[in-house]
Amino acid sequence: MARLLIKLVVLSVLAVLLIGWWVAGSALRPVDRLTRAARAIAQSRDLGRRVRTGGARDELGRLATTFNGMLESLETAWQSQQRFVGDASHELRAPLTVMRGNLELLRRHPHLDAAEREEMLSDIERETSRLTRLVEDLLLLARSDAGVTLACRPVSLRAVAQEAMRGARLLAPALRLALHADDRPYMVSGDHDRLKQLLLILLDNAIKYSPEGSTVTVYLDQQGGEVLLSVQDQGSGIPPEAQPHIFERFYRADPARQREPGGAGLGLPIAQWIASQLRGTLEVQHTGPDGTTFCLRLPAADVPGQEEEQRA
16 A cells, blocks of 8 residues: 555656646747747847747737837848948948049149149039038937937027028029018027028028029017927929938939939938927928928027017
8 A cells, every 4th residue: 555655656746747847848938939039030140030929918928029029120220220321331432433533533644734623623622522511411410329419508590590591692692582580589499500500401402492583481480389490492392202201311302303403311311300309390391383391390498588688
C-alpha cells in the first residue's frame, strides 16, 4: 500500500511538472516570438517586418500590437529621413555642379575676354548665395527636428510686416505691395528675426506666382485674442493636386506656373515651423484663379500699458 502511494505521489508530481511546463511554455511563447522578431529586425535592419499577433487580446497581444505600431512609426521616420537626405543631396548637387563647371572653364581658358569672365564669376557668386541659403534652411530644419525652441518676447507684427515689405519691394519692383491695417501695433509674442523670415517667405512665394503689374496685399487684423496676418496675391492659384503637399519639404508646384522659377521647396515648411513655435497656425485661407491667400494666426501679446498708450 505504501509503495502504491509513493508511485501515485511521484506520478502526480510529474504530471504537475509537465502541465506547469506546458502552461509556462504557452504563456511565454509570444514573448519568445517577440524577442526573436526584435533580434531579427536588429540584425537585418528591415523595419518592414512585423510580429504576428495571432488576434490575442491579452497583455501580450497588446504588447505585440504596440511593438508593431512602434515599428511602423520607425519605418515612416526612416523613409522620411532617407527622402530628406536624397532631396537635400539633389539640391546641393545642382549649385555645386554649376560652380565646378565654371571654375574648370576659367582654369582651362585663362585668357577669356572680360565680359565672359565676369559672366562666369557672376554665375559662381549667384550659386554660392543659393548654396548658402539652402544650407541655412537645412540647419534651421535640423534645429526644428531637434526640438529647439524660439525665445519669444513682445513684438509689433505691424512693424515687422512693414520691414519685410520694404525688403520684398527690392525683389519685385514690377509688383505693387500694399498694407491694409489700422494704426494699432498688433503686438504678438515672438522672435523678431524669425517673424520677418516667415513674412519674407510668404511675400517671396506670392511674388513668384504673381503676374507683373499685379498687387500683393498684406492684411492685418485682430479678432479677440488672435492677431491675423494675411498675404494675398493675384496669381493663378494652387493646383488641387498640389494643395495637400505645399508644406512638405522640397515639394515644389509646377515651375511653369511661376513668374520667377527657383527655390528648393523649403520656404513654406520653415514658415509653418516658425508659426507653430510661436503657438500659431499658418494655412491656405483661399486659392483659385483669382489668387491665393495665406493666413497666419498668432496669439495676441498681453503687453501692460498697451491700452493706455493707444488711448494717449
